[in-house]
Amino acid sequence: MALSQENWQPRQDNMTAPNESSLATLVMRLRAATGISVLESKAVLEPLSEQHRLLYVERFERGAPWFxxxxxxxxxxxxxxxxxxxxxxxxxxxxxxxxxxxxxxxxxxxxxxxxxxxxxxxxxxxxxxxxxxxxxxxxxxx
CATH class of the missing domain: 1.10.150 (DNA polymerase; domain 1)
Incomplete structure (x- = not known):
């Protein structure tokens, strides 16, 4: 069977889609919003509750005039x-x-x-x- 783009790319139904509020997803959203490294983002978010992680990331995504x-x-x-x-x-x-x-x-x-x-x-x-x-x-x- 020849490899084509269809058979080497993972299919979504064979993967677990990341949860919108998963730590991994929020780490990447924080990284995108701030430009800080993935490890720094994880270090900030990991100790927080899921609710506080989401609030924190959303605050950066909205932006704020004082920082x-x-x-x-x-x-x-x-x-x-x-x-x-x-x-x-x-x-x-x-x-x-x-x-x-x-x-x-x-x-x-x-x-x-x-x-x-x-x-x-x-x-x-x-x-x-x-x-x-x-x-x-x-x-x-x-």
Whole structure:
């Protein structure tokens, strides 16, 4: 029997189609949305519940104005129990930064804001939050 494209390609009915919310599928979706490696994507997603994995990947696929495409954020930010608290602290931090309460130098503004957020989330709500820099140590920030 001569090989043709039809007989050497796997047929879908002979394979298990990946589940939309499987870890493998979500790892590849996160990689596509961020450009980070497959191993980095897996390391971020694997400890999360299936629901939180999906929320995390969808957040990157939608995009958000406050982070760059390949800058990871703490998965706790997509947890409905904590997301509003974190967003409120982020807004407060931006206001303090704009008012010069976190220093007036242009360089290091982001690091000061994230440091303040981390401290306040722990002090006020006992939330251990990892900054985007902690989640993405390969990124150079101001």
């Amino acid at each position: 760059y495409a390949s800058l990871l954020f703490d998965p706790i930010e997509v947890d409905p129990e904590y997301s509003d608290l974190i967003e409120a602290i982020r807004l407060e931090a931006r206001n303090k930064l704009d008012a010069g309460e976190l220093g007036d130098a242009q360089r290091g503004r982001t690091a000061r804001m994230w440091g303040w957020m981390k401290q306040e989330l722990k002090a006020r709500h006992n939330i251990t939050w990892r900054t985007p820099w902690e989640m993405s140590p390969w990124i150079a920030l101001d």
